[in-house]
Amino acid sequence: MNRKGFTLIEMVITLIVGSILVFGIAGFVELGARGYSDTIERQRLQTQAKFVLEKISREVRHAVPNMLSDELISGANCLSFYPIITSGFYAVSGADLQFVVGSKSASVDTIKDLSLVINPTVSAASQSNIFPLTSVTSDRETFYLAGMADEVKGNSVSNRHYIFDAQGKVSYCIINQRVQRLENGLDVTPISDSGVLGQLSYDAATVQHNGVVSISLTFTNEKDDESTSFQQKIQVLNVP
Template sequence: MKMKGFTLVEMVITLLVGSILVLGIAGFVELGARGYSDTIERQRLQTQAKFVLEKMSREIRHAVPNMFSDDLILAGAQSCISFYPIETSGFYAVSGADLQFVVGSENSTLASLQNKSLVINPTQANPNNNVFALNAVKSVSDTYLLENVASSLVGESVSNRHYIYDPSGEVSYCIVGQRIQRIEDRSRVTPISDTGVAGDLTYQPASVQRSGVVHMQLSFTNERDDETTYFQQDVQVLNVP
């Protein structure tokens, strides 16, 4: 009877070929997994960048015109932009020595206007003129009244527009420690990005030809593989004098 089987050489060759095939397949699997992981991380970075840019742009567009500053307000900050969000706005009229005004928000009351400030035709980050505290404001029919302040008006608004804001509600965005930080009233700090952020936040004041512009030039770096994505965006600050 003739015996059939494998020789030792054949078994060794089979093991070697099988090992090579397993290693090759494992390499393909690892390559695919790494590509998927890189895609997810790249998408996460892009989503974060879009969130940061959109959040900053929306707040900037709804800020009091011209009351912007790019001073560095935090120690170690690489770049900053500061502004005051508009609480409400409306129109005013001079009535003798008094200033009468209406607001666009139907929910505004005397109580809601307390500790707020009204500004007319602002031209700088912290204007010295045309800013009136509303603690002594009075309600007259459907309008509000500030008594004996009209004489201090300098450079009135051509469209009789006013803005009301919270003087203790300044908002700032700063790049600190490779993060973008949102700061309220220069004290309450909230990070809105991961690490790996660099760039500049600058403000160009309004001119005769255009409104003010906030220029955002940011880079977001994936620290795992050092891949960097660059973003540039200009946000126009609507200026209705």
């Protein structure tokens, strides 16, 4: 009777070859998984950067023109501005300043704690054409500031005005390697992960060009120390 089977040497060789194949396949699987993970991480980093740039851009474009500044807040580089609450047109009527706004829901109660600015040219700290609306009155859709006509210094050529919250300054800062949004220097909201370095700056408007916000940020993936840099310029529309 013939008995067929494997010898010890054949079994050992089979185990060795099988192990080599298993380790080889595992290496390919690991390489593919690592490549997929790196791709997802790069996409996450770029998506985060695009979100930060788009959010800053949109808010800057809806800020009071020219009332921007780059400043240090608690030692951090920041870009600061005032969001427009509403806007409209004004006229001088005798000694009074009268104006209308674009928001149909605006009333004395909704705007009395806000401020009105005409022909903004510099940051709020040195702006002279700001009028608190604490004493505003109205007649239907027209609002009045009694006796304020003589206080207007430098009229708008298109009779435009902007209404904003003097206590609602918004700042974007790079704090602890994160882009963070501050409201009046108090309420802090991180809008990026850690590992962000860069500069936020503002070039004020001149007779040759409008104001320009420059953003230069580098986002670093702390896992593999891979960095991606983004640069963007935002033109601040000046409608005097």
